[in-house]
Amino acid sequence: MFATLARNSDQIFILLRDWLLAFLPMMLRPYVSVLLSVVVIVCFFPALFALTVIFERKGLGRIQNRLGPNRVGPYGLLQPIADGIKSLTKEDIVPTTANGFVHFLAPVVLVVAVFMGFAVLPMGRNMVLVDMDCGLLFYFAMGASTELAVFMAGWSSRNKYSLLGAMRAVAQMISYEVILLLSGLAVVMITGSLSLPKIVEAQNHYSYGLPHWYIFTPWGLAGFVMYAIAATAETNRSPFDLPEGESELVAGYHTEYSGFKFALFFLGEYLAMFSISGLGATLFLGGWSAPFSFLTWVPSWIWFFSKLMLSIFVFIWMRGTLPRLRQDQLMNFAWKFVLPFTLFNLMVTALWRFMGDGWLRWAVCSALVAAAYVLMARVSMRRERFAPRSYRYAE
């Protein structure tokens, strides 16, 4: 009785879809099935976006010792609806010198590319839109396409702040995408598959009631930290939010956007956050699997979205806590520390893969990762000379 209930609640969305499909003729079913899943994804994540915005504004208010939005609805909870109506009814201003077509196309390309990433994320047991053989590669390909949209937005606005913001954003996203790919590669090396559902399956085992998530291995922990850094930079979130640093660049690449086009950029940023958190949870935190073996009766999709919201909370927390980096610090950090460390982590992963089971590989791999971290930090700190600030391009 209880087991059936648990199984049904786990598969509730699949059952609901099949129940709806039963009303349709056989011929239409495959098409409507895909369409239904797409509609659910396209409706659900913007709704989550609205919730997250109010959560973020309230949370930041709490961190900064103020109230946050509290005028619209009870506790200000209806604020996202008011914001949505406002952005829909605002005038859409396009600068006269702007490149009209590209200016229009940029937010559309951005949001479409970000939405595509959700197609391969397993959000629960059997809950993946397309189970692709190359799912991870597809995700990264779509992530790479957003850079061009950012460039299009910045360039077509014909505004120095927009162009500078776009250049910063693209340089930053390209640098950190390398790290994102390489830290994901470690998981692929262990799993032997690019398919995300298979990666989750590989982590869905328990010993002594504890899960076999990749974050609980030396290479996985190092990889996850590097992934989290790269993901923060990739989504242009604080402390890596230089592309839209308001003290320097007004609003970066979307300075010249207003009304609903601006709302699309805003939506794109948060959707990218959701999808990159979802991918991080899938790669390192066991995706939809439960954290303890006695909790496996809780529906798998609850675990996936709990992990997702937890990482969103960390994003907000970091935004409220850390100051913004400088451009040269950002680039030096990526190329001189994070990238070499990620490459080293790949070698540790290979070692882990071929050392076989036993405590020896735990000891050796942990020691290697820790030693590399300490040594690299020491070496890079020794080269650091604390001198008056020098300006290379602004004399």
Next chain:
Amino acid sequence: MSFVFWIIAAITLGGALTAVVLKNTVHCALALTAAFLGLALLFLGLDAQFAGFAEILVYVGAVAILVVFAILLTRGSETPKGSVYSRYSVVGLIAAAAVFAVLGWAVLQSAHSFPNEQAVPSATAQQIGIALVGRYVLPLEILALLLTIATIGAVIVALHEKEETNG
């Protein structure tokens, strides 16, 4: 030759053609990206997932960005006033047609040259990976070495410029 194929072919050819015809260099680069995307979709239409996604990742994600950066950094983004066609455009057209003819002929003949090949060979990403680090490991290593040399060369070029400005 399905309906989808013709749409993708139209995107690819249209993108490539616009990249040649347009005056603004950044527009040309963006049109070229559309052609890259069409090419990737053609790969996907042939069930070659790995090649298709790698095409998007490398060409749309990196090469297109490299092209627009190069255009912007060399100040070539202003739209030229006069005609963009050189006086030798007819010669270029003939050369392009000749290359196209040779390639088309080779593709049409390939069915006779390899009678034992399947029409649609299926290869998973795993098979491609095993082949890359197994049978084709030497070409892979040589390419990796070449790319490393190119990266070091780029860094040295950048360093040289810095020394000049300082001294």
